[in-house]
Ligand SMILES: Cc1cc2nc3c(=O)[nH]c(=O)nc-3n(C[C@H](O)[C@H](O)[C@H](O)COP(=O)(O)OP(=O)(O)OC[C@H]3O[C@@H](n4cnc5c(N)ncnc54)[C@H](O)[C@@H]3O)c2cc1C
């Protein structure tokens with residue numbers, strides 16, 4: 001793609017704004033953040049302002065070999081610097097897409113993204129005081145929020161508590177330090193699980209817990225909390241906040257994988273009249289399960305001991321696509337499936353509920 005001269009490209013008068021949809025973007029630069037984390041920055045051939053709600057994500061549509069693969073990534077940049085956007089990706093051992101991105105994606109390459117979308121964001125839950133909690137690469141959505149609040153001089157009081165494995169694993173370390181020295185209302189606290197030989201660290205060590213939070217942010221009950229990290233981290237945070245009588249309606253979290261909330265069904269089968277139950281059969285796996293009407297097919301699969309891969313959980317990325325062979329279902333998706341696929345009987349199992357007996361080709 002040919003880029004316009006920078007004066008034309010950055011002309012704010014004729015610049016369009018992107019919206020949720022399918023977009024071709026190109027990689028502008030790649031930044032090595034830590035030994036296993038890289039940031040990829042993107043723009044489009046035509047001038048575009050990348051506005052979104054800090055915390056939202058996009059889904060990459062990649063051609064890897066003969067396969068089309070989709071994975072969701074948080075937009076780690078902030079809409080306050082809107083002429084490009086970035087994602088920050090951690091290598092996952094054995095992971096298909098994260099390793100492909102690290103090993104292949106370079107400045108000048110084009111790819112397709114879907115989005116932006118996502119309910120985990122700081123615009124829908126405005127507050128004067130926030131507590132941003134992150135573990136590992138879960139820092140990406142809360143970093144987007146912090147950058148936004150910092151760049152816009154929003155006057156929001158931020159306590160930012162990041163947990164990393166070791167000092168070498170602290171993502172955005174220099175920028176976090178910079179923000180904390182520039183404004184009064186940005187309090188940075190980094191906790192390292194451990195230090196390796198040769199690593200200097202005078203900050204907190206171990207895991208975040210109720211006692212440590214009380215020291216770090218004694219006023220945490222007055223804050224809107226945004227949390228993202230590994231499941232074990234978020235389970236611990238949720239548990240000690242509940243035990244501390246925190247008003248959980250002010251707690252918001254993002255999972256990069258499976259969440260307990262994603263697994264809940266409309267009703268448990270035990271609460272449902274026997275005759276109302278729907279039988280979901282997974283023909284290839286040879287398994288079946290009875291669930292209440294309104295249960296998603298992905299949740300039904302898990303109850304039956306069948307794992308249908310899932311990424312976004314919101315009907316956008318297409319990871320959870322399966323074919324319905326027989327039966328009544330209702331799908332409420334966000335663009336992750338084409339009309340042709342729907343005509344062929346495919347559905348997105350994360351956002352398709354059952355209303356009768358269903359047979360699935362899985
Ligand atoms: C909303 C959202 C936002 C996200 N934001 C970010 C972000 O900002 N940064 C980020 O780094 N990630 C983010 N993620 C996670 C990201 O989408 C990917 O899940 C992650 O990069 C791993 O993808 P992968 O293709 O590398 O791994 P996958 O190929 O999906 O594999 C994941 C793991 O499963 C194992 N595995 C794969 N197949 C099998 C199999 N058949 N049997 C047994 N084990 C198997 C792999 O070895 C690996 O350990 C986000 C996810 C969501 C849903």
Ligand code: FES
Pocket residue numbers: 309310311312313314315316317318319320321336348349350351
């Ligand atoms: S998991 Fe993304 S569409 Fe279902």
